[in-house]
Amino acid sequence: MQQQPILVLFLALAGITTIVFTYIFVSSKKAAQSEKGMSNPLKKRFWFSLILFVILSIFTTATLPDSPYYLFADETPAKVVHVAARQFTFFLSEKAIDPASPTGEDIELPADELVEFRVTSLDVNHGFAIYNNSNRLITQVQAMPGYVNRLRYKFKEPGQYDILCLEYCGMAHQAMRASFTVK
Amino acid sequence: MESIKLRKITSVWVITVLILFIVSITLGILMRLNQGEVISQSPVTFYSNLTTHGLTMIGIWFVAGMAAVNYLMQRYIKTSYAANVIALVFTVIGVLMLWTATFIGKFHAAWTFLYPLPFKEMGAATWATLLFLASLTVLGIGWLIWSISLMTQILKKYSIAQAFAWQHFKKNPKVETPPFILISMITLIGVIACLFAAVVLLVLFYAEYFSKGNFVNDALLMKNLTYFFGHTIANEMLYLGLAVIYELFSEVSGRPKWKTTWYVALAWNFTLIFVLTAFFHHLYMDFVQPEGLQIIGQLASYLASLPAAGVTVFSVFIAVYRTKIKWSLTNLLFFIGIAGWVIGGLGAVIDSTISNNIVLHNTLWVPAHFHTYNAMGNVLFSLGFFYWFSTQFSENSKVSKFTTLTLTLLLIGGIGFLLAFYFGGADSIPRRYSIYPSDFPMAAPMATIGATFATIYLIAILIFFFNIYKRCLKILFSPS
Numbered sequence: 001m002q003q004q005p006i007l008v009l010f011l012a013l014a015g016i017t018t019i020v021f022t023y024i025f026v027s028s029k030k031a032a033q034s035e036k037g038m039s040n041p042l043k044k045r046f047w048f049s050l051i052l053f054v055i056l057s058i059f060t061t062a063t064l065p066d067s068p069y070y071l072f073a074d075e076t077p078a079k080v081v082h083v084a085a086r087q088f089t090f091f092l093s094e095k096a097i098d099p100a101s102p103t104g105e106d107i108e109l110p111a112d113e114l115v116e117f118r119v120t121s122l123d124v125n126h127g128f129a130i131y132n133n134s135n136r137l138i139t140q141v142q143a144m145p146g147y148v149n150r151l152r153y154k155f156k157e158p159g160q161y162d163i164l165c166l167e168y169c170g171m172a173h174q175a176m177r178a179s180f181t182v183k
Numbered sequence: 184m185e186s187i188k189l190r191k192i193t194s195v196w197v198i199t200v201l202i203l204f205i206v207s208i209t210l211g212i213l214m215r216l217n218q219g220e221v222i223s224q225s226p227v228t229f230y231s232n233l234t235t236h237g238l239t240m241i242g243i244w245f246v247a248g249m250a251a252v253n254y255l256m257q258r259y260i261k262t263s264y265a266a267n268v269i270a271l272v273f274t275v276i277g278v279l280m281l282w283t284a285t286f287i288g289k290f291h292a293a294w295t296f297l298y299p300l301p302f303k304e305m306g307a308a309t310w311a312t313l314l315f316l317a318s319l320t321v322l323g324i325g326w327l328i329w330s331i332s333l334m335t336q337i338l339k340k341y342s343i344a345q346a347f348a349w350q351h352f353k354k355n356p357k358v359e360t361p362p363f364i365l366i367s368m369i370t371l372i373g374v375i376a377c378l379f380a381a382v383v384l385l386v387l388f389y390a391e392y393f394s395k396g397n398f399v400n401d402a403l404l405m406k407n408l409t410y411f412f413g414h415t416i417a418n419e420m421l422y423l424g425l426a427v428i429y430e431l432f433s434e435v436s437g438r439p440k441w442k443t444t445w446y447v448a449l450a451w452n453f454t455l456i457f458v459l460t461a462f463f464h465h466l467y468m469d470f471v472q473p474e475g476l477q478i479i480g481q482l483a484s485y486l487a488s489l490p491a492a493g494v495t496v497f498s499v500f501i502a503v504y505r506t507k508i509k510w511s512l513t514n515l516l517f518f519i520g521i522a523g524w525v526i527g528g529l530g531a532v533i534d535s536t537i538s539n540n541i542v543l544h545n546t547l548w549v550p551a552h553f554h555t556y557n558a559m560g561n562v563l564f565s566l567g568f569f570y571w572f573s574t575q576f577s578e579n580s581k582v583s584k585f586t587t588l589t590l591t592l593l594l595i596g597g598i599g600f601l602l603a604f605y606f607g608g609a610d611s612i613p614r615r616y617s618i619y620p621s622d623f624p625m626a627a628p629m630a631t632i633g634a635t636f637a638t639i640y641l642i643a644i645l646i647f648f649f650n651i652y653k654r655c656l657k658i659l660f661s662p663s
């Protein structure tokens with residue numbers, strides 16, 4: 001999914017950086033006493049900064065619209081799921097959850113339709129991260145006490161999805177999980 | 184007289200930092216071994232070690248940068264020896280309190296101690312939370328005194344406009360602000376700002392603790408404060424290291440000193456603004472945070488990289504490219520450290536893109552990139568200073584035969600250790616998991632590989648330590 005290209009991009013950039021630094025280091029090692037170093041450094045610095053600025057601007061304009069806050073913002077969800085996190089479980093329900101005696105139920109969601117998760121926490125901060133069938137993180141949101149975060153998503157593939165806690169919440173954080181199915 | 188005292192306290196800082204570093208790396212290796220299921224610790228032990236590791240590391244590399252800046256600042260202005268001593272005493276006491284809270288009290292809310300977790304821990308002693316908060320208070324006060332003292336000393340010699348190098352925006356400025364002073368000033372402002380945020384944060388924690396439930400904090404506000412403090416201090420300590428590089432890189436390379444020009448002044452003034460607003464990227468996944476702040480978070484994170492790359496990195500390139508310079512362990516560490524800083528920065532910029540963050544946030548990608556610019560960046564800046572400092576006062580400054588060995592082990596160990604994190608992050612493996620669920624079959628083997636490479640890194644640090652500690656002790660015990 002999205003992670004693979006990110007890793008490739010990073011490794012490529014890290015590789016280029018390493019090559020540039022090595023090249024510059026070697027050029028110093030090989031330099032004769034009389035050599036003058038970089039010619040026109042001010043001009044080169046200017047172009048270097050300008051190109052970097054342009055690249056960054058392109059990246060910003062290209063990526064900002066994909067931010068989760070804008071995804072499906074003007075659609076109406078076909079289904080709403082209430083989520084309450086508590087050390088160290090998740091309660092998922094199609095009805096509103098009573099904080100005093102939270103209960104959850106098995107959740108089945110339609111494929112290709114917009115789902116909204118209304119996520120909160122009953123104690124500390126937790127994370128609500130959805131992993132697909134092949135254990136890839138596909139989306140996430142925080143579960144914060146006193147606030148409700150709305151996460152919208154359209155599941156394309158039917159199957160079982162896992163929820164892992166992605167905000168450190170104490171001694172059993174690593175075991176805090178739940179799941180639901182998409183049909 | 185004064186400078187001999189400063190020399191001595193600086194060598195105490197160097198030795199203290201290195202010893203605490205060795206302990207903290209060991210904790211890090213133990214964590215990786217536990218995640219690799221080579222050893223088996225209880226989750227509470229693992230998480231309290233995580234807390235100790237994170238906070239000790241942040242603490243020592245912050246004070247290492249401060250000690251180096253304080254030492255070099257003596258070249259331009261008179262600094263307060265008393266403030267330096269207070270900081271040392273408070274740091275040692277603070278760390279001992281912290282370690283008591285974590286090792287004995289089993290406090291384990293991680294280095295960000297995100298509200299309200301410190302109040303809702305299971306498996307920790309009841310006194311541990313208060314002792315933990317007290318330890319941060321002690322550290323915070325000591326560091327605040329130190330940084331305010333350094334800043335006021337700068338302002339005794341330079342006006343505010345000069346300290347920010349604003350006169351360099353005009354042609355032919357009458358006074359030159361040395362780059363070192365400019366960067367120190369910019370950095371100290373950021374440090375003071377984030378330490379004040381820490382004070383507010385701690386007061387709010389205390390208020391809730393002592394009100395016994397009558398006063399309850401707002402979780403979103405507390406999170407903003409936490410990351411304003413945490414993100415900013417972690418960034419500023421890097422800039423302390425850069426101040427040292429601006430001062431020493433050309434000097435140890437036998438090249439003319441770097442000068443402040445209009446673009447250097449501009450870049451660092453901008454850096455101050457960006458670094459104080461970039462922390463919003465820690466709250467991208469809190470959708471209730473106002474949207475404008477989220478956008479500011481991405482813009483500031485992106486823009487922060489411009490002056491850094493265009494001025495600092497480029498200046499290093501200019502100094503080195505096709506220029507015969509004297510290479511020593513000091514400037515090699517600086518040079519490699521700059522490369523590590525850039526590469527970690529690339530990982531950070533990728534993560535600070537909101538649409539990427541949604542699949543990277545709190546995965547191993549996060550420790551991957553921040554360990555890159557710390558363990559292979561900022562740490563090397565400080566080690567470079569330590570080495571330079573240790574050789575300042577000894578007769579025989581013969582080139583150490585350990586240079587190549589140290590650097591080779593550092594590079595192999597560091598890169599292997601980091602790659603295990605990056606691949607883990609790209610594999611969606613969560614950070615801060617004491618052991619990994621069976622959904623991630625590669626997670627444990629990768630952790631063990633990470634631990635192995637980290638051990639190589641540790642060996643490099645040990646060699647470095649045994650190389651310089653005798654010289655530092657000699658400085659410390661030489662007759663004044």
Ligand code: HEM
Nearest residue numbers: 208211212214215237240241293294550557558614615637
């Ligand atoms: C080779 C040396 C090091 C090793 C082996 C190491 C190991 C680790 C490990 C295993 C973790 C936990 C990762 C996880 O979330 O699963 C961690 C977290 C961390 N490390 Fe390191 N580390 C090293 C160097 C450093 C350095 C130089 C710093 C300097 C700032 C640092 C700062 C941190 C911080 C702030 C955390 C996060 C703690 C938290 O999640 O609360 N580490 N490290």
Ligand SMILES: [Cu+2]
Nearest residue numbers: 126165169176
């Ligand atoms: Cu949780």
